[in-house]
Amino acid sequence: MEVTNKHIDLLIPYARNARTHDDAQIAQIAGSIKEFGFNNPILIDKDNGIIAGHGRVMAARKLGLTEVPTILLDHLSETQRKAYILADNRIAINSAWDNEMLSLELSDIKDDISLAMLGFNVDELDNILSNKNFDAGTIDDQGKLDEISPKYVACPDCGHEFNANDKTTHTH
Amino acid sequence: MQMTKPHIHIDWATHEAAKYACLNWHYSKCLPVGKLVKVGAWEDDKFIGVVVFGRGANKSLGEPYDCSQTECCELVRIAMTNHITPVSQIMMIAIKFLKSAHKELQLIVSFADIEKGHHGGIYQATNWIYAGKTNAADEYIYNGKRWHGRAFRKSLGSHLNYLDKGLQIIKGAQKHRYLMPLNDTIKIKVSKLSQQYPKRIKEQALENHSNLEGATPINTLQLSEL
Numbered sequence: 001m002e003v004t005n006k007h008i009d010l011l012i013p014y015a016r017n018a019r020t021h022d023d024a025q026i027a028q029i030a031g032s033i034k035e036f037g038f039n040n041p042i043l044i045d046k047d048n049g050i051i052a053g054h055g056r057v058m059a060a061r062k063l064g065l066t067e068v069p070t071i072l073l074d075h076l077s078e079t080q081r082k083a084y085i086l087a088d089n090r091i092a093i094n095s096a097w098d099n100e101m102l103s104l105e106l107s108d109i110k111d112d113i114s115l116a117m118l119g120f121n122v123d124e125l126d127n128i129l130s131n132k133n134f135d136a137g138t139i140d141d142q143g144k145l146d147e148i149s150p151k152y153v154a155c156p157d158c159g160h161e162f163n164a165n166d167k168t169t170h171t172h
Numbered sequence: 173m174q175m176t177k178p179h180i181h182i183d184w185a186t187h188e189a190a191k192y193a194c195l196n197w198h199y200s201k202c203l204p205v206g207k208l209v210k211v212g213a214w215e216d217d218k219f220i221g222v223v224v225f226g227r228g229a230n231k232s233l234g235e236p237y238d239c240s241q242t243e244c245c246e247l248v249r250i251a252m253t254n255h256i257t258p259v260s261q262i263m264m265i266a267i268k269f270l271k272s273a274h275k276e277l278q279l280i281v282s283f284a285d286i287e288k289g290h291h292g293g294i295y296q297a298t299n300w301i302y303a304g305k306t307n308a309a310d311e312y313i314y315n316g317k318r319w320h321g322r323a324f325r326k327s328l329g330s331h332l333n334y335l336d337k338g339l340q341i342i343k344g345a346q347k348h349r350y351l352m353p354l355n356d357t358i359k360i361k362v363s364k365l366s367q368q369y370p371k372r373i374k375e376q377a378l379e380n381h382s383n384l385e386g387a388t389p390i391n392t393l394q395l396s397e398l
Contacts, residue, residue, distance in 0.1 A: 132189075134192070136186075141185070142273075
């Protein structure tokens, strides 16, 4: 497949693109392009309509790029094109992380590169890198499911405190 | 190459461990609130997840089975990371562990979320009783966001009455209900509610498709798809 650089203004976003990109994610993509380069070309149809890469185009604009790499996909029917736009986004999020491997990889690079640009949020990074191994708790850490704890309330009429979970303890 | 069978250890888990497991390894990304019993699992001393039991969404969880609030609980989460021991085995040991400390419990109820594509394969593999689908609960759509009915009503309280503009009430998805009796008396009682296990959504779709009018696939074609 041939990669062709195209002027960014020639590319036409798909009006019915169902995938959304918020400002924070565009900033993440821009940071990634700046650090690693534009390594994932925009997929376009014969009319320069964007098939995949709306977020990358928005990030390129944010970075002030005038040209972006593109790959022409002219073998898709209209229906296939529509389906691929969805599939390209959906299939990618079906994969999962091997947390142990991820932790090892992040640990290897964390001193040389800012992990913030990888798309993980701070809490996620804390969790992954801490490589938590929890010790066992005790029975005192658990709720008692076979007991109803008394719930003391004051009677609005006489002020007497009684267990609301056992209404027989207070009658007028 | 055969993988070495790890030593599995089941014990109480701390709230911190349960929260971590649910946030990182469960599709819901949350640990329910309220009274919980968290049973943890360790393979060769490495924490691999939790099985969490709770009181359930409302006080009447056990009512259809003549169980009081203290006799019935809900299995609310199984949150596991990569592990070798079958999850069905972990779950059943966790249930025994729970029962050993909560003698009054007679019945565990659990639900499989149809909307998430779950049919309860883990419960079927461990012989739970299938008691049919739940009724669809009300859900709310407000400001473009979908809210679980109870959570929405609880968070808004009486303010709910002032939100009628732009508030849409829809019927949420049903769930499959499974029951695990913990003694023979309750087993006899709930066995009467037993229904045929639901199929995987994919299997159900194939079955529906084969019931449509048209050419019946020949055997060789069916076999070649296996």
